[in-house]
Amino acid sequence: MQSPYPSAALDEARRAIAEKLREIRRDAGLSGREVAARAGWQPSKVSRLQSATTPPSDDDIRMWCRACEAEDQIPDLLAANRTADSMYLEWRRVQRSGLRRLQESRVPLYERTRTFRVYSSTVIPGFAQTYEYAAALLTDIARVHGTPDDVEDAATARVERSHIIRGGGHRFAFLLEESVLRHVVGDAAVMAGQLGHLLSVMALPAVSVGIIPAGRERSMWTLETFTMFDESRVSVELLTAAVTVTAPGEISMYARAFEEMSALAVFGADARSLISTAIDSLD
Incomplete structure (x- = not known):
């Protein structure tokens, strides 16, 4: 059933x-x-x-x-x-007061988190987004969910809160499906700028970026995009809802899934090569 x-x-x-x-x-x-x-x-x-x-x-x-x-x-x-x-929190209810406030509401959680683990099968994670990419993405989100149109302010807030990726006291581990690099958000120029920015983010000492190559034989299927905040909670992103997981047993399952995904990914020069190839493929 x-x-x-x-x-x-x-x-x-x-x-x-x-x-x-x-x-x-x-x-x-x-x-x-x-x-x-x-x-x-x-x-x-x-x-x-x-x-x-x-x-x-x-x-x-x-x-x-x-x-x-x-x-x-x-x-x-x-x-x-x-x-x-x-x-289970309905996106429409959370976003009712506008996308900017939604971005700002997460800052306290981000500030107190020491280790972020992000797996994305959909888009470049918010921590590594350019303003142009964020604005294009949030424009689509506002259209689909019918939220107040404060995209410019929301994109600015998203980029501003990403300052923690360059500050001390936090570590970031990103895992992206290769398809994320190929899905054009905005237009080719926006996407090229975003992928170039991702290459610069990879050079930061507190950041690890892994790319799971398309076509790789795998033991773990493609999952919904999720973010782990230390060992305290997991936020899972769906089309209509944000699901917050706090049960220790379920958090452990996401941690194990992240480890399995990490084993499938390439890092360093191999990851940069996949990103560069994606840039070259843009019209």
């Missing part, structure tokens, strides 16, 4: 809560209809909750646990439910 949730991480979190509700019911020796009767629900609601078709509200969790005489499970389940809620 197709998941009702937009990412594997969120789907997994919701299904874990549903499975816990099912376990509580079974431990209480109750059928789904008995739980429904005690909670004053239709039996179909119990089915939807324990199949993860419908996410539970906090009141649903309280009612379920009380019906099963498992009130001691309420605090942990509420915490898990709220974590799952926070994992």
Whole structure:
């Protein structure tokens, strides 16, 4: 059955809560209809909750646990439910006040992060974007999501917050699919300038850039673009949402995926050669 949730991480979190509700019911020796009767629900609601078709509200969790005489499970389940809620943020809601404010809102997180690990299968990471590339990309984002048109200010804010890539106390590891170098954002001149800038970023002492060559035999499939902030959180970028991952087990999975992707990538002179070839291919 197709998941009702937009990412594997969120789907997994919701299904874990549903499975816990099912376990509580079974431990209480109750059928789904008995739980429904005690909670004053239709039996179909119990089915939807324990199949993860419908996410539970906090009141649903309280009612379920009380019906099963498992009130001691309420605090942990509420915490898990709220974590799952926070994992999914609609881009439209986040961007409602404009793209510039969205760029600026991330500065505190960037300032306190020591090690950034960024895997991108879509675009050049924001830390390494030129103003022209950022403006072209944000113009597309504003058009698709229907957000307020403050692209120039937003692009300026994105470039300004990237000062940390040249400051001390931070390290950056970028992994890019080769297709990112070939996807023209803006026009050929904008893309050439961006790829040239990427070459200069590679020379910074705190930056590592790896390129995963197209056509390389691989054990790890292409993933959605994600950024790891130390070991504390992962931000996963989707078309309609930003998913924030904070569960230690899931963060470890992204860390392992990053390591596997790193093993596929080329660095140094080989990476620069791929970037230079992409520049030469532009009309």
